[in-house]
Amino acid sequence: MLEERRLDVLRAIVEDFVLSNEPVGSKALAERHQLGVSPATVRNDMSALEEEGYITQPHTSAGRIPTDKGYRLFVDRLSGVKPLSRAERRAIQSFLEGAIDLDDVVRRSVRLLAQLTRQVAVVQYPSLSCSSIRHIEIVTITPARLLLVLITDTGRVEQRVAEVPAPVDDLIVGELRGVLNAALNGRRLVDAPDAVADLSDAARPDLRPHLNTLIAVVMEALVDKPEERVALAGTANLTLSAFDFADTLRPLLEALEEQVVLLKLIGEVRDLDTVTVRIGQENSMDALRSTSVVATGYGRGASALGGLGVVGPRRMDYPGAMAAVRAVAKYVGDLLGAD
Amino acid sequence: MLEERRLDVLRAIVEDFVLSNEPVGSKALAERHQLGVSPATVRNDMSALEEEGYITQPHTSAGRIPTDKGYRLFVDRLSGVKPLSRAERRAIQSFLEGAIDLDDVVRRSVRLLAQLTRQVAVVQYPSLSCSSIRHIEIVTITPARLLLVLITDTGRVEQRVAEVPAPVDDLIVGELRGVLNAALNGRRLVDAPDAVADLSDAARPDLRPHLNTLIAVVMEALVDKPEERVALAGTANLTLSAFDFADTLRPLLEALEEQVVLLKLIGEVRDLDTVTVRIGQENSMDALRSTSVVATGYGRGASALGGLGVVGPRRMDYPGAMAAVRAVAKYVGDLLGAD
DNA sequence: TCCTGGCACTCCATTGCCTCGAGTGCCAAT
DNA sequence: ATTGGCACTCGAGGCAATGGAGTGCCAGGA
Numbered sequence: 001m002l003e004e005r006r007l008d009v010l011r012a013i014v015e016d017f018v019l020s021n022e023p024v025g026s027k028a029l030a031e032r033h034q035l036g037v038s039p040a041t042v043r044n045d046m047s048a049l050e051e052e053g054y055i056t057q058p059h060t061s062a063g064r065i066p067t068d069k070g071y072r073l074f075v076d077r078l079s080g081v082k083p084l085s086r087a088e089r090r091a092i093q094s095f096l097e098g099a100i101d102l103d104d105v106v107r108r109s110v111r112l113l114a115q116l117t118r119q120v121a122v123v124q125y126p127s128l129s130c131s132s133i134r135h136i137e138i139v140t141i142t143p144a145r146l147l148l149v150l151i152t153d154t155g156r157v158e159q160r161v162a163e164v165p166a167p168v169d170d171l172i173v174g175e176l177r178g179v180l181n182a183a184l185n186g187r188r189l190v191d192a193p194d195a196v197a198d199l200s201d202a203a204r205p206d207l208r209p210h211l212n213t214l215i216a217v218v219m220e221a222l223v224d225k226p227e228e229r230v231a232l233a234g235t236a237n238l239t240l241s242a243f244d245f246a247d248t249l250r251p252l253l254e255a256l257e258e259q260v261v262l263l264k265l266i267g268e269v270r271d272l273d274t275v276t277v278r279i280g281q282e283n284s285m286d287a288l289r290s291t292s293v294v295a296t297g298y299g300r301g302a303s304a305l306g307g308l309g310v311v312g313p314r315r316m317d318y319p320g321a322m323a324a325v326r327a328v329a330k331y332v333g334d335l336l337g338a339d
Numbered sequence: 340m341l342e343e344r345r346l347d348v349l350r351a352i353v354e355d356f357v358l359s360n361e362p363v364g365s366k367a368l369a370e371r372h373q374l375g376v377s378p379a380t381v382r383n384d385m386s387a388l389e390e391e392g393y394i395t396q397p398h399t400s401a402g403r404i405p406t407d408k409g410y411r412l413f414v415d416r417l418s419g420v421k422p423l424s425r426a427e428r429r430a431i432q433s434f435l436e437g438a439i440d441l442d443d444v445v446r447r448s449v450r451l452l453a454q455l456t457r458q459v460a461v462v463q464y465p466s467l468s469c470s471s472i473r474h475i476e477i478v479t480i481t482p483a484r485l486l487l488v489l490i491t492d493t494g495r496v497e498q499r500v501a502e503v504p505a506p507v508d509d510l511i512v513g514e515l516r517g518v519l520n521a522a523l524n525g526r527r528l529v530d531a532p533d534a535v536a537d538l539s540d541a542a543r544p545d546l547r548p549h550l551n552t553l554i555a556v557v558m559e560a561l562v563d564k565p566e567e568r569v570a571l572a573g574t575a576n577l578t579l580s581a582f583d584f585a586d587t588l589r590p591l592l593e594a595l596e597e598q599v600v601l602l603k604l605i606g607e608v609r610d611l612d613t614v615t616v617r618i619g620q621e622n623s624m625d626a627l628r629s630t631s632v633v634a635t636g637y638g639r640g641a642s643a644l645g646g647l648g649v650v651g652p653r654r655m656d657y658p659g660a661m662a663a664v665r666a667v668a669k670y671v672g673d674l675l676g677a678d
Numbered sequence: 679t680c681c682t683g684g685c686a687c688t689c690c691a692t693t694g695c696c697t698c699g700a701g702t703g704c705c706a707a708t
Numbered sequence: 709a710t711t712g713g714c715a716c717t718c719g720a721g722g723c724a725a726t727g728g729a730g731t732g733c734c735a736g737g738a
Contacts, residue, residue, distance in 0.1 A: 025730050038682050043731070061689045061730050101498055139474040139490060149496065151478060151488060157496045159440055235574060236592035253575035364701050377711055382702070400701050400718045 008035060009045045010054055011078040014066050018315055021241070023063030068280040068314065071292070075277050075318050082319035084327055088116060096331050102126070102155035106231050109308065109332050114234025116324040119312035120256065122295070124266045125229040126154040126305040126336055133184045133192065138177045138214075143167035148217055152189070154305065154336050162217040165209045176210055179203055180218075193219060230262045234310075241313040248290055255287035256311070270297035270307030272333075275322045280314045290314070294321040298333035305336055347374060348384045349393055350417040353405050357654055360580075362402030407619040407653065410631070414616050414657050421658035423666055427455060435670050441465070441494030445570050448647065448671050453573025455663040458651035459595065461634070463605045464568040465493040465644040465675055472523045472531065477516045477553075482506035487556055491528070493644065493675050501556040503549045515549055518542055519557075532558060569601045573649075580652040587629055594626030595650070609636035609646030611672075614661045619653045629653070633660040637672035644675055 012033040016024040026039040026046060035042065046064055049055045054070035057063065066074065084092075095112045099105040106123050113121035131152035139147040144167045150158040168176070183199050184192060196218065200211045235256065238249060255261045268284065269276035278293040288311065295309020308329055310321055351372040355363040365378040365385060374381065385403055388394045393409035396402065405413065423431075434451045438444040445462050452460035470491035478486040483506045489497040507515075522538050523531060535557065539550045574595065577588060594600045607623065608615035617632040627650065634648020647668055649660055 023730090027730080039730095040682055040684090041680085044681085047732080057731085059689065061687085061728095063730065101500075134480070134486075135476075135478040137474075137476045137478075137488070139476075141473070147473075147490070149476065149488065149490065151486065151498075155498065157488065157498060159490075159494065159496060161440075233596060236589050236596065239589040239592065250575050250578040253578065257572060257575065362701090366701075378701095379711055379713090380709085383710085386703080396702085398718065400699095400716085402701065 005035065005037070006045045006049060007073075007078060008033075009042060010049055010066070010070060011074060013046075013049075013055060013064060014070065014074045014078070017065055018317055021315060023058055023065050025063035028063075068282065071279045071314060071318070072282075075279070079319045081275070081322045081326065082317075084323050088324075089327070091116070092327055092331055096335060099335070102336070105332065105335055107233075109328055110231040110233040113308065113310060113324060113328050114237060116328070117294075117310045117312070117317075117321045118234070118237050118240060119310040119316065119321065120232065120234045120237055121308070121310050122256075122262055122266060123231050123308040123332070124263070124270070124306035125231070126152075126156060126299075127228060128152065128156065128158070129190050130188075130299070130303055130305050131156065132186055132188050134186075136177065136180045136184060136218075138173050138180075140168075140170065140173055143169070146173070146214070148214065148221070150218070150221065158221050160217050160221045162214055164213050168210060172207070172210065175204075175207060176214060179207065179211065180214065184218075228259075228263050230259060230266060232256060232262070237312070241315065251287050252291065255285065261285060261287070265293065265311075266295065266307035266309065269293065269295040269309065270304045272297045272299060272302075272304045275326050276309075277318060277322065292316050292318075294318065294325050296325055296329045298329040299336070300333055305333070308332065344374070344376070345384045345388060346412075346417060347372075348381060349388055349405070349409060350413060352385075352388075352394060352403060353409065353413045353417070356404055357656055360654060362397055362404050364402035367402075407621065410618045410653060410657070411621075414618070418658045420614070420661045420665065421656075423662050427663075428666070430455070431666055431670055435674060438674070441675070444671065444674055446572075448667055449570040449572040452647065452649060452663060452667050453576060455667070456633075456649045456651070456656075456660045457573070457576050457579060458649040458655065458660065459571065459573045459576055460647070460649050461595075461601055461605060462570050462647040462671070463602070463609070463645035464570070465491075465495060465638075466567060467491065467495065467497070468529050469527075469638070469642055469644050470495065471525055471527050473525075475516065475519045475523060475557075477512050477519075479507075479509065479512055482508070485512070485553070487553060487560075489557070489560065497560050499556050499560045501553055503552050505548070507549060511546070511549065514543075514546060515553060518546065518550065519553065523557075567598075567602050569598060569605060571595060571601070576651070580654065590626050591630065594624065600624060600626070604632065604650075605634065605646035605648065608632065608634040608648065609643045611636045611638060611641075611643050614665050615648075616657060616661065631655050631657075633657065633664050635664055635668045637668040638675070639672055644672070647671065 009029065012029055013024050016029065016032065026042040030037065030039045030042050046055065050064065053067060054073060055064040056067050058065065092112060096108055099108050106125055110121045110123040113123065131154045133150065134153045135151045137149040139149065141147050144164055146162045146164055148160045148162055179199065183195050187195050196215045200208050200215065203211055235253065238252065265285065275294060275296045280292060281289055283289055283293060291311050292314045293309055293311050295307055297304030297307045299305030309325055351368055352363050355368065355371065365381040369376065369378045369381050385394065389403065392406060393412060394403040395406050397404065431451060435447055438447050445464055449460045449462040452462065470493045472489065473492045474490045476488040478488065480486050483503055485501045485503055487499045487501055518538065522534050526534050535554045538554065539547050542550055574592065577591065604624065614633060614635045619631060620628055622628055622632060630650050631653045632648055632650050634646055636643030636646045638644035648664055
C-alpha cells in the first residue's frame with residue numbers, strides 16, 4: 001500500500017520530468033496523475049523517496065528530479081518496454097528493406113534509430129571474428145605485389161596488400177588462391193589461425209614462401225587488427241536536450257568521434273536478447289557519465305554479430321528507447337544473419 | 340596612401356576579431372597594430388569602410404566586425420596562405436604514412452584536417468567515376484546468386500548481389516569472370532558502359548543471359564548510383580566558436596550528417612590547384628549560410644579524384660585553414676594517386 | 679495509523695533601476 | 709589630411725525588491 005504508492009509517485013516524477021525537463025512539484029503531480037491523494041501526502045512520499053536517494057532537489061524550494069538510482073528503479077521495476085506504434089514498425093521495415101549491401105544496411109539502421117529515438121544512435125558493423133569467410137581473392141597488382149581481398153558472409157570486405165618474396169605469374173596466383181580458399185572457405189574467422197597453421201608445410205615447396213607471406217598478411221588483417229567499425233548518427237539531437245552546452249557537449253562529441261570509445265561501449269553491452277541500460281554514473285567511461293546508454297546486440301543464433309544502441313541524456317524516454325533499440329536490432333539481425 | 344591604410348585597418352580588424360571574437364574598437368586597433376595614426380583617424384577610416392559595406396557594428400557604441408564582404412576582400416587581397424610550421428608538416432607526414440588501406444587514408448586525413456584547423460573537416464572518398472577498374476571478382480553464394488566484387492585502383496571495393504536466370508557452376512563462373520575482366524580491367528569507370536555495351540553479343544550463346552544480368556548489375560552499381568561517400572570529423576570543434584547554439588548548431592549538425600549535402604558542397608569546390616573559399620552567404624546551401632567553407636580537390640594529373648575541406652564559423656583563420664587544406668590535399672593526392 | 683489542510687519559510691527567477699565604460703561621431707584646430 | 713576634445717549612446721553588470729512555486733512541519737480528522 002504505502003510502498004505501492006511511493007513507487008507510483010516515483011514513476012510519475014520520472015515521466016513528468018522526462019517530458020518537461022523541469023523539476024516537478026507535489027501539486028502538479030497530484031493533479032496530473034490520478035493518485036487520489038492530496039499534494040501534502042505526495043510531499044511525504046517524496047520526502048521518503050529523497051531520503052532513500054531516488055530523487056533529489058536542485059535547490060530548496062524547487063521540485064524534485066530523479067537521481068541515477070531513481071532512473072534505475074524506474075527502468076528495472078516501474079516501466080515495461082513501450083510497444084512501437086504501427087507507423088513506427090512500418091517505418092523500420094520500409095526503411096531497411098531497400099538496403100543494397102552491408103554498408104547500406106548499417107547506415108540506414110543508424111539513421112533510423114536516431115530518428116526513432118531522437119537520440120544519438122550507434123551501430124556496430126558485424127564483427128569480423130563472428131563472421132565466416134566466404135571467399136578469398138588474390139589480385140595481381142605487380143608481379144611481386146598482390147592484393148588480398150577477403151569476403152565474409154556478412155558482406156564485409158577486407159583488403160590488404162602483400163609483397164611476396166619473388167615475382168609470381170598468374171598460374172601461381174591461381175594455385176595460391178586455390179590453396180587458401182580450400183583451407184579457409186566457410187571457416188569462422190576465429191578458427192582461421194588453426195586452419196592455416198600448418199598449411200604451408202603441406203603445400204608444394206615452391207609455393208611455401210609465398211604462402212607464408214600471404215598467411216602472415218591474413219593473420220594480421222584478422223587477428224592483429226580486427227578493424228572493428230561503428231557508424232554514428234543523430235548528433236544533432238544532442239542539441240535538443242538543452243544540455244549545459246559548453247561543458248558537456250564538447251567532451252561528449254569528442255568521445256563519440258572516437259571509434260575506440262564507441263567500440264568499448266558497444267562491446268560491453270552487446271548481449272543478445274537483453275537490452276542493457278546504463279544510467280549516468282553506471283557508465284564506465286568518463287565522457288558518458290552524464291548520459292545514459294540503451295543498447296543491445298544483434299545477430300542470429302548464439303553469439304552476437306555486433307551491437308547497437310543510443311546515447312542520450314539521463315533524462316530519456318527509456319521505455320521508448322528500449323523498444324526502438326530492440327526492434328531495430330531484431331530487423332538488422334535478421335537481415336545480416338539471413339544473407 | 341589613403342586607400343592603402345584603409346586596407347591595413349580592415350586587415351587589422353579581421354585579424355583581431357578572429358582572435359578575440361569581440362567587436363574591435365578604434366583605440367585598441369591603433370594601439371595593437373603599429374598604424375602610426377591616432378584612434379580618431381582610424382575612426383574615420385572605419386566609418387568609410389562601413390560605408391562601403393566591409394564592416395559593421397552589432398549596435399551603436401560597439402566596435403566593428405567584418406561583414407562577409409569584408410572577409411572576402413581580406414581573403415582575396417589582404418592575406419596570403421600562412422605557411423605551415425615544421426611541426427605541422429611533420430605531423431601530416433607521420434600521421435598519414437601509417438595508413439594501411441583506402442578507408443584508413445580517408446579516416447586519418449579527415450581527423451588530421453580537423454585537428455590542424457580546429458574546425459569540422461570533410462574528406463570525400465575518391466570518386467568512382469574517376470577511378471579505373473583493377474579487377475572484377477565473382478563469388479558464388481548459391482548457384483543462382485552471385486556476388487560481384489569490383490576493385491578499383493584507388494582501393495575502393497564495391498559489391499552487389501546478382502540473381503542470374505539459371506543456376507551456374509564454377510566453370511561458367513570462371514568464364515564469366517574472364518569475359519568481364521578482359522573487357523573491363525584497366526578501364527576508367529566512365530568508359531565502362533561503352534566497353535560492355537556489345538559484350539554479350541560477342542560472347543558464347545550460353546553465357547549471354549548471365550552476362551546480361553551481370554552487366555546490368557555493374558551498370559547499376561556504377562552509373563545509377565555512384566555511391567559517393569564522405570567522411571567527417573571534428574564536429575566537437577563547433578562548440579569552440581561559441582555559436583549561438585540552439586539556433587545555429589542544430590541545423591548545421593543536421594546538414595553535416597547528410598551525405599547528400601556534403602557531396603553537393605564538395606562537388607562545387609573540388610578544383611585541383613585552387614583552394615576555394617566560400618564565405619557565409621556565398622554558400623549555396625541554407626544551412627551553411629552562417630559558416631565559411633575552405634576546400635579544394637585532390638588527385639594526380641588532370642582531374643580531381645575527390646575533394647576535401649573544412650567548415651567553420653565565418654570568423655575563421657582563413658590563411659591557416661587554406662594552408663592546412665592545401666597541404667593535406669597534396670599528401671592525400673600523392674598517396675592515392677600513386678597506389 | 680495514515681491522510682489532509684493550513685501555515686510559515688526558503689529561495690530562485692524576474693523585473694526595474696542605476697552606474698560604468700567602451701566606443702562612436704562630429705568639430706574645430708593644426 | 710590628421711588630430712585632440714567632447715558630448716552622446718547603449719550594452720553589460722551589479723543590486724534590491726517582488727512574486728510565486730515549492731517545501732517542511734504540525735495539528736486535526738477518518
